Amino acid sequence: MNLLIELIRSTFLAAVPILLASLGGTYTYYADIFNIAMEGMMLIGAFTAVLGSFFSGSWVIGILSGIAGGLFTALIFTVFAVYLKTDEFVTGIALNLFALGGTTYFLRQIFSVKGAFTSSKIIPLPDWNIPIIENIPVLGELLSGYPFLVYITFLIAVLVEIHIFKTKFGLRLRATGEDDAAVDSVGIKSDIIKSKAILLSGFYCGLAGVFLSLGYVNLFAENMSNGRGWISLAVIILTRGRPLGLLFMALLFGFFDGLGLALQNTFIPSQFTQMVPYLATLAALFFYSREKKKSKGESKNESMAV
């Protein structure tokens, strides 16, 4: 029973960064921007969050600086991909490596450590205890006492759904993704819509980074995003960018992540349990592709535009 509760709790915790990043990536998905920089945005967000929290002693500043880190990365992406017309794939690759190199460099430069930085001066996100529910035996353990960003994230998923499908901006965003020349022709600047989409993705990926370094754990480690940005990208492809679908998929990956952790205390070597989320991504893509083939028999070279 305790093990099950632990598993469910770690499912929620592991789902949050993937959900936040993939919600951000949804904006660029609908604007038809190939955004593989999510990994880097998340990593920089995680780093600047620790930076802010450590030096100010306040988790609020931690959140704000984490978001600023994500936005900063997104801004570079915008300048190069939208305005200098550099290939999106190339820009994304370079930014991811810039994030990896930059955080490693400044980790050493500012904190004089290699590998990981941990300190009691890094103020984590506060946990929220839900009144009434926290006192109910099992339910309280399941639903109460998470870092508050967990609760906010599930709310954000609903808000993003509304933002993309029910507002004027959402309509323009999706129109830009369909045909940006048509959007330009009616007097709306598609470049501005695209820039907004990238900045929004930077905002949410930064927030995902904040959760990684101030919520999920309370430290910064080199390359701590560890492929979560790419898993998020896979999740977007799998759900075709429907925020509520993302919610489900993120929880599923969170479950596998948690399962990996739970299996660590068994006879299975930890390296294999750590593989689980990545294998799960492959498996999910496999079933998705097979279903698609069965249901439609679409043309073989149809690419999955992201």
Added chain:
Amino acid sequence: MKRQILTSAVGIITALLVGLIIMAVQGYPAFDSYYQLFNYSLFSKFSFFSTLAKTAPLILTGLSAAVAFGSNAVNLGQVGQFLIGGISVTAAGLYIDLPPVVMIPLLIFIALLSGALYSGIAAWLRLKFNMDEFITTLMLNFVAQYFTMYLISGPLLDKELFSPMTRPINKSGWLPDLGGLDSTIIISIILLIIIYFIWHHTKAGYEWKVMGSNEMFAKAGGANIDKNYLKIMLISGALAGMAGAMLVMGGVQHRFLKGIGANYGWDGVMIAVVADSSIIGTAFYSFFFAMIQTGAMGMELETSVPSEFVLILQSITVLFVVASRKSAHLLLNRINILLRMKNIKSGGGIKEDEFID
């Protein structure tokens, strides 16, 4: 070609300037740091040879990515193929012992084969189930990373040491040292020449290039896309696998240790991107990246700029070179259009020879 060299130069200089500013802002002696960067990578026999030793695996991971990207196969699995190539050679080198004449070619064959098989998984998933290789190769990177980690901390662990690594492979598998020069660079150059020849002088190479620039046209021209795609992925994986094997067979360690891959895989991706998948460009940028990586240690020693700084320098070089290439293209087009407009206005009409670009 001229335009390529020019835009590369503009990009590299801009990136170096930005790097200069980043260092200066933090209070480091920026010019001296750059001098040390070159001093410790070029200006003595030892440092130049170290740069070449670093160039060798970079050429291969760079070629691996260049061949793939140049023919429209998005293989981002260099990291994984590198590790699988390295660990396969290590395992073979630990348990097989033959005379070097047989052993070295055998290990090279194993490296190429294991890398190709690993990228072959992604190719197969794409051809059979239409799963995009850019995601599958990325995921397989993590699988390879944890799998090799398991092997070197479990079945292949050197029990006398505290850090996860294997024992050194049998001496017969060591590549010879040529008076301080690591012979891996020779293997890399041979493979570079072979790939250059295939790319520019064979029918297959031509078909791949066409696939890279226009897949529909390649199809209409009668190229078998699936078959070519599979070949490209296998070659790409084989090259990355060989790069991993070099770090075990060459150098001084001769064992597979934790973090052996360092950034070779991703550096290769960056090199191919910045070289625009050109074979010669890949060789040039491999050397450039190896140079600043080798010099970084010296720079840290002399002016105490953390060596990780070159990671930043590399990524901004990529961004600026690619951006200047693109901007130069747009700019030239715009000038062309302006000239033409002017001509029409002045009543001259459009002359045949003005369609330059």
